[in-house]
Amino acid sequence: MIDMRPYKTLGGGHHGWLKTRHHFSFADYQEEERDCWGALSVWNDNEIAPGAGFPAHPHANIDIITFVRQGAIIHDDSLGNSARMEAGSVQVLSAGSGIRHSEYNADGVPAHLFQIWIKPEQSGGQPEWTGRRFPKSDRAGEFVILASGFQQDQEAAPLRSGARVLGLTLTSGQRIEYRPDRNRHLYLVPASGKVLINGIYAAERDGIAVADEDSLVFEALDDCEIVMVDAP
Structure with missing residues (x-):
């Protein structure tokens, strides 16, 4: 099953300082058929x-993954972490029993980012923040694990669920196959470019929900970058 969610059908809006689109129910956008996808909720x-930017505000019992597409943001949190996250960077904020954080664009150009929420397997625990940088060259022609809840993925930012966040870049005409577990929930978005997924066309920032598939074949129609969640 491959469910296309074109960018123009997503919820969200323009709030002056923030332009946002929601792939799942969030804030004022509520769509029963798009409440979550397995452990992926936002x-x-x-x-x-x-x-x-977003002023300091609290979270608990959620893993928040931020993938910076363009520009940069400044992250600060109540644990004392402070970092500049530039394009290609990934951060994971495991809110645990509770944390406050802010995300601010201090640059003179807009910052573009995906913010992804994945439900942890257990509530509570010590909050934690991790930042990683994954240059596009490291994701060229193959999926690279950006964040993971599996111990063997030691280079990835840690998650608190059996999920992975992966990144991929392809040049025009390049093909790659990904073989998922049929029982998993996959959701992917081209951060840039256009791609065929098992022959189905997806444009930049479209959403694609996948389940019960033995194989996904990606064929780039031009240079593209893809972010994907593989979740229970």
Whole structure:
């Protein structure tokens, strides 16, 4: 099953300093058929204006993954972490029993990012923040694990569920196969470019929900970058 969710059908809107699209029910956008996809509960496509951002606010019992597509953001949290996350960077905020954080665009150009929420297997625990940088060259022609809840994925930012967040870049005409577990929930978005997935066309920032498939064949129609969640 491959369910296409074109960008133009997503919820969200323009809030002045923030342009956002919601792949799943979030805030004022509520769509029963798009409440979650397995452990994946939120995928927001955000554009933050220069000199703006999310002020400090709390979270608990959720893993928040931020993938910076373009520009940069400044992360600060109540654990004392502070970091500049540039394009190609991934951060994981495991909120655990509770944490406050802010994300701010201090640059003179908009910051574009995906913010992804994945439910942890257990509630509570010590909150934690991890940042990683994954250059596009490291994701060229194959999926690279950006964040993971599996111990063997030691280079990835840690998650608190049996999920993975993966990144891939393809050049025009390049093909690659991914063989998922049929019982898993996959959700992917081209961060840039156009691609065929088992012959189904997907444009930049479209959402694609996948389940009960033995194989996914990706064929780039131009240079493209893809972010994918493989979740229980």
